[in-house]
Amino acid sequence: MTNFDFITTSQESDIAPLFRRKFSLPSKPFKKAVLTVCGLGYGYYWLNGQRVTTDLFTAPVSNYTKTLWYNRYDVTKFLKPGENVAAAILGNGFYDENYSTPWDYDKAPWRDKPKFAFKLEIDGETILKSDALWKYSFDRSPIIFNHLRSGEHFDARLDDSAWNTLDYNDADWQFALPDPNPPTGTLRECTCEPIRECAEFTPKSIQKLANGDFLYDFGQNMSGYVRVTANQKSGDKLTLRYGEQADENGLVMNGMREFYPHSIFATDEFICSGKPATHNPLFAYHGFRYVTVTGLETPENAKLTAVFVHQNVKFASKFSCSDPSLNALFKLGQNATLSNLFYMPTDCPTREKLGWTNDAASSTEQFLLDFSTEKLLKKWLQDILDAQRPDGHLPGIIPTSGWGYDWGSGPASASILFEIPYRIYQIRGDAQPLIDCLPAFAKYLAYNETKFTADGLIGYGLCDWAGPWENLNEAPTPVELTDSALLVGFYDVAALAAKLAGEKSDFAEKAAALRTQIKKRYIKDGLCTINEQTAISMLVYYDIYDDLAPLAKQLAETVEQHDFHHHCGMVGLRRLYPALDKCGLSEYGLKILLAEGYPSYTDWLKRGATTLCETWQTGNSQNHQMYSSFMAWLISSVAGITPAAPGFSKVRIKPLALGNLDHCDCELDTIKGKISVHWKRKGEELSFNYTVPNGVEVIE
Numbered sequence: 001m002t003n004f005d006f007i008t009t010s011q012e013s014d015i016a017p018l019f020r021r022k023f024s025l026p027s028k029p030f031k032k033a034v035l036t037v038c039g040l041g042y043g044y045y046w047l048n049g050q051r052v053t054t055d056l057f058t059a060p061v062s063n064y065t066k067t068l069w070y071n072r073y074d075v076t077k078f079l080k081p082g083e084n085v086a087a088a089i090l091g092n093g094f095y096d097e098n099y100s101t102p103w104d105y106d107k108a109p110w111r112d113k114p115k116f117a118f119k120l121e122i123d124g125e126t127i128l129k130s131d132a133l134w135k136y137s138f139d140r141s142p143i144i145f146n147h148l149r150s151g152e153h154f155d156a157r158l159d160d161s162a163w164n165t166l167d168y169n170d171a172d173w174q175f176a177l178p179d180p181n182p183p184t185g186t187l188r189e190c191t192c193e194p195i196r197e198c199a200e201f202t203p204k205s206i207q208k209l210a211n212g213d214f215l216y217d218f219g220q221n222m223s224g225y226v227r228v229t230a231n232q233k234s235g236d237k238l239t240l241r242y243g244e245q246a247d248e249n250g251l252v253m254n255g256m257r258e259f260y261p262h263s264i265f266a267t268d269e270f271i272c273s274g275k276p277a278t279h280n281p282l283f284a285y286h287g288f289r290y291v292t293v294t295g296l297e298t299p300e301n302a303k304l305t306a307v308f309v310h311q312n313v314k315f316a317s318k319f320s321c322s323d324p325s326l327n328a329l330f331k332l333g334q335n336a337t338l339s340n341l342f343y344m345p346t347d348c349p350t351r352e353k354l355g356w357t358n359d360a361a362s363s364t365e366q367f368l369l370d371f372s373t374e375k376l377l378k379k380w381l382q383d384i385l386d387a388q389r390p391d392g393h394l395p396g397i398i399p400t401s402g403w404g405y406d407w408g409s410g411p412a413s414a415s416i417l418f419e420i421p422y423r424i425y426q427i428r429g430d431a432q433p434l435i436d437c438l439p440a441f442a443k444y445l446a447y448n449e450t451k452f453t454a455d456g457l458i459g460y461g462l463c464d465w466a467g468p469w470e471n472l473n474e475a476p477t478p479v480e481l482t483d484s485a486l487l488v489g490f491y492d493v494a495a496l497a498a499k500l501a502g503e504k505s506d507f508a509e510k511a512a513a514l515r516t517q518i519k520k521r522y523i524k525d526g527l528c529t530i531n532e533q534t535a536i537s538m539l540v541y542y543d544i545y546d547d548l549a550p551l552a553k554q555l556a557e558t559v560e561q562h563d564f565h566h567h568c569g570m571v572g573l574r575r576l577y578p579a580l581d582k583c584g585l586s587e588y589g590l591k592i593l594l595a596e597g598y599p600s601y602t603d604w605l606k607r608g609a610t611t612l613c614e615t616w617q618t619g620n621s622q623n624h625q626m627y628s629s630f631m632a633w634l635i636s637s638v639a640g641i642t643p644a645a646p647g648f649s650k651v652r653i654k655p656l657a658l659g660n661l662d663h664c665d666c667e668l669d670t671i672k673g674k675i676s677v678h679w680k681r682k683g684e685e686l687s688f689n690y691t692v693p694n695g696v697e698v699i700e
Helices: 324-339 357-361 362-372 374-387 410-430 431-437 438-449 479-501 507-522 533-541 546-562 570-582 587-593 602-606 630-640
Strands: 006-008 018-025 033-040 040-047 067-074 082-091 117-120 127-130 133-135 141-145 150-154 184-190 195-201 205-208 215-228 238-243 246-249 250-252 267-271 277-279 288-296 301-313 319-320 640-641 648-654 663-670 673-682 685-691 696-699
Touching: 018 127, 018 362, 040 184, 067 374, 082 117, 082 141, 117 184, 195 215, 215 238, 215 267, 215 324, 246 288, 246 587, 250 602, 267 357, 288 301, 301 324, 319 324, 319 630, 324 362, 324 602, 324 630, 357 362, 357 410, 357 570, 362 374, 362 410, 362 630, 374 410, 410 438, 410 479, 410 587, 431 438, 431 479, 438 479, 479 507, 479 533, 479 570, 507 533, 533 546, 533 570, 546 587, 570 587, 570 630, 587 630, 630 640, 630 663, 648 673
Parallel strands: 067 184, 150 267, 648 696
Antiparallel strands: 006 117, 018 082, 018 133, 033 040, 033 067, 033 117, 040 082, 117 127, 141 150, 195 301, 205 215, 215 277, 215 288, 215 301, 238 267, 238 288, 246 250, 319 663, 640 648, 663 673, 673 685
8 A cells, every 4th residue: 555644743642642634525426435544553533423443453563664554444324425524543552652561662663652544535536634634632532541551541521522523623623743753564454353342241249348449350351341331520530450360358460560560550540520421441451350449439330341352253163062171161262262362362461462472373273273263363474474583583472572582482482483374274275374484484494403403403492381380481391302393393384385385395304304313312212201291292293203102102101190180381282182192092181181180271160260371370360372272172082073184175073982071062164164063972872973064075
């Protein structure tokens, strides 16, 4: 896109500025009006007092020096012949984070005042764009503070519903400025599903605390915000603090605020006007189940509704079985996934809201099986390509302000570059992302080849992180083994991409050579020299062995030694269940998934979790998606649905009646249509039936 001009204000402020501009349309009829907009950090837009879309948090965050995501909307119904008015409000987002955090967004190379570009076209002709004839005001804005991770402050006394209408008097407003520092990124249309308000929750309980605050429990951990309708005397301030856990004294923050020593954390404010007013944040969202309200005289003076906000993707799977814990865990995984879909897969909606690549790499298969996330992941894949340095290196968070190329990087994180296009090909049948990423694959693999040790292995990145051990960063499986095994997988994916592109490569030969080096270093007498679940699972998963039988026996013994509990971190757990299947130990997988006591998924259930947690230990985030890969395993193993050809053009259906399970129902939406499996066990007899779309070959 060209001729797309940004305008801004004359000063930086935590207030969200209002913009407006009158314009005229001829009386002649027109067929279609299209609005193209890009707000940095975030922007919302109105025509003649009507908001043009229910999309939230646009434009999507990016490395703004590389990509500027814009949105297009059909706005025909909002316009009329004669006088019209356009309006906008801007917030800071990640574009102008002006306080210090560990991730250095305050030092971002793009950081600047919020700005926006606006182009209205009617039947292909530009009628209105962002220029110096727009006017803006800070003084009239009711949003007197906004930061994506800190919160939003709303002053109902300043709220004037007419500000975006034609008859409003803007004589004391200032004229906007053509942007003196226009962003340099390439303009790209964002075509993935938008972020929307997707569900609402009323309080399950309201408790008055000893300090006079009121504690609201909404019964569900989620991403989003609280919508407040309040009526107290003018100037009364209601302070809403968000949290995932609470006790009789209020919120339990578990160290969350230590990340924001120079800023308010997860706090909204609502200043009353003396008459009923309603507001929810436009430029902030939170991860929460509980909210404490300070300044509320009585709950009757305010109505609080929790709003679940996330990418508006469709569910692509249904799973249920005879075990209530498995059904509950599947639901937890769904909620955690949705809570962390915000134009990228985030780690958590609470403290960071960042695109941690190691987290998402552990969950990509599940994302695509359980939700219609291919458009979102393709959007994020562009951000990943933007983040790659010329030497091939990738950071641990994407998009990044520059942080994450040192700590948090390495193959465990960079695997997202390979995982997204491979899984899109495997599950959705689209080979183009693999082909398009081939140059990036080559660069990253060449970068790693500069790091080979004398043994012909690598070991420099994030370890098998967040396992059930005291120091999350000190995994018992050496990073040399996990990194080198991951690199084998990268070569395999790159070889597939080259084949699909019709190009010659030596990736397959390099994968074979690396397998040989790993076997020399880590296999002796057929066994893994590191007697850990992660180490053995990596060898099995990536076919790094000459004889599977000794490793299968060793893997079974390590699981038994831990009383059928997992003893691995995020890298290992992602491969443990498939490795157990490969070794004929699927029963062990179910036992691990249903194990009781620490560390276990059921331990989270007993603690009252409604989403998946960050760690098996207490005291960290309660809403992470990185341990959701078991959901894919339930579909592929318990329900027995796996693609036998890309995009499920052929499907293998081989359900496993494991443990005490006596029935299972599963549905999966594929590009070919819906696949469903139902099986039931009665005594020793197992019966199952399935349906597949026309033309799909079934392999049992």
